[in-house]
Structures are given as structure tokens and as C-alpha cells.
Amino acid sequence: MPELPEVETMRRGILEIEGATIEAARRTPCNKRPISIKPRIDHLSRRLGGVKIASIDRLGKRVVLHLATEDRLIFEPRMTGLVLIGDPPTREHLRFALSLSNSPVEELRFWDRRGLGSITLLTNKQYQEKLRDGRLGPDALEISLPELIRRFEKSATPVKVAFLDQSRVAGVGNLYASEILHLARVHPATACNRVGRAQWQRIHQRMKEVLELAIEYEGSTLSDGTYRNALNDPGRYQNEHAVYDREGELCPTCSAAKIQRLVQAQRSTFFCRRCQKR
DNA sequence: ATTAATGTTCAGAA
């Protein structure tokens, strides 16, 4: 499930289409219910035809094509979406393609097994509003320690749950939240307003370390095998997970306690009772 | 053969 490192890997994987010209956009043959594409595909294709891709950015867990027209084309993978230039994992779940010219590859593809992902074309103004209206916080790789503290410290929400809220900080999801709190030695159920300054410092530092290392490893491909990089190869960070999906295993840090699973906000949290204190 | 679990985001309720 793509979080910041997986989406950043997708972004890096398609950088070679920077400077390419979009010829057309189309839905690909797929017998499943269509994914959300806004505006509708014929309007989208008309607005994109002949337009150059100026740069490729990332906004939290979204891949953003910055177009020469100043419009932004946003790919939101949600649970199982992939932005690809190579062959997709299956033909039947290929949802969308951009045909390209002046490019080393002829197509940019969006594949999505579950179909919860979306593709949205926004004008520059709409895009800036999306940033300004507070729905998306600063990127997890960019946020400063004081800003992180300011956005979390007053809340009574458990710190693990707060990290899933993309309006506080964008990019951390269920998997990396557990990993970050484990390395920072903070109990996931601690209310944000009970987290101390030294703990925030460790959370901030570990957050950047974990995300950057996971990017180097091209993200985490879990047992369902869904997540792939832009060439359809699996990531390697899953081998480095200390706690995520390792309930009952010995904690790699203390080698004394078993990793526990806890349900918070209807999702699994993994942690070590011995290493992570409130 | 059902049912639960998976996890991101949004709309709408509390």
C-alpha cells in the first residue's frame, strides 16, 4: 500500500518522461468498475493533447505531473494503484494510459487492482487551493521539528493515529507509522499532548531516516505482492521492517519481548512493549 | 461457502 517511499519510488521511476509531450489520454480495456477520472476522459484528453510534461513531483502519497500549461495531473494510488512505464502486473487491472511523444517510452500507465485510486486534472489555481485549504499538511521529508510539534502537540489523539492524518503531515501511513514509533521508542497509544520534547525529537529524526532508507530500498512490497516500482519490480524494504506485520516475533531491538499487535482506529499497529514507553 | 481483514481517503455524523 503505497505510502511516501513507494510513491517517491514511482515518481523516480518515471522521471525519464520529463519533457515528453502527451498525445492523448485514454481509459484502457478493463472489465471492472471504472476508477475515478476527473474531468471525464474525453475532456481530460482534449486538455492534455499536445501538452508537455514540465516536471514530475510528489505531494504526500500522490504523483503529480506538472504540465507546461501549469495544469497538474494528479495520480492517487490509494491502496493498490501503481504508476508505471513498464509492463503492469496484470492486463485486466490496467485502468488508464497516456500516450507520449518525444519520450523514451511510449506510454505512462496507471494500474489498480482494487480500483480505489483516482486521476485528477487540476488547474494551477485549483492545485494551489488544495495546498492552502489545509487538507494536506507539509511533506514528511520537508517538515521541520518545530512545525511537527506545533501540528501534533495539542491533540488528545494517540500519536500513531495522528500520523495517519494527512492534514498534519503528508506521506506517513499505517506501515511506516509503526516503524517510526518503534525506532523512536514511543508507545503508539500515547496521546500527542503527552509526548515529551525528547520524544518528538526522536520521532522527527527517525521519521526522516526511515522514509529515506525505505526510498533507497524502493519501498515495501508486502505478502500480497501488489506494490511494484515503475518497472514492475518489488521493493526491498519489507526485509528491514522491525515490527510491521511481525506479531509474535522477537523484537530485533531488545531481543527480549515479542512484538505485539494493537488495533487503533480500525487498523493494525505493531510495537514492542519493552522498547516503546508512553 | 460465507465472512473478515486488508488500508487510503472522503463525506457526513457525533
Added chain:
DNA sequence: TTTCTGAACATTAA
């Protein structure tokens, strides 16, 4: 204002 719940889905494990 803030926090919580359910729904959107497809697939797999139980």
C-alpha cells in the same frame, strides 16, 4: 473544532 464511522473497492485467508 475535532474526532469518529462507514463506504468506496478486489482479493485472499480463515
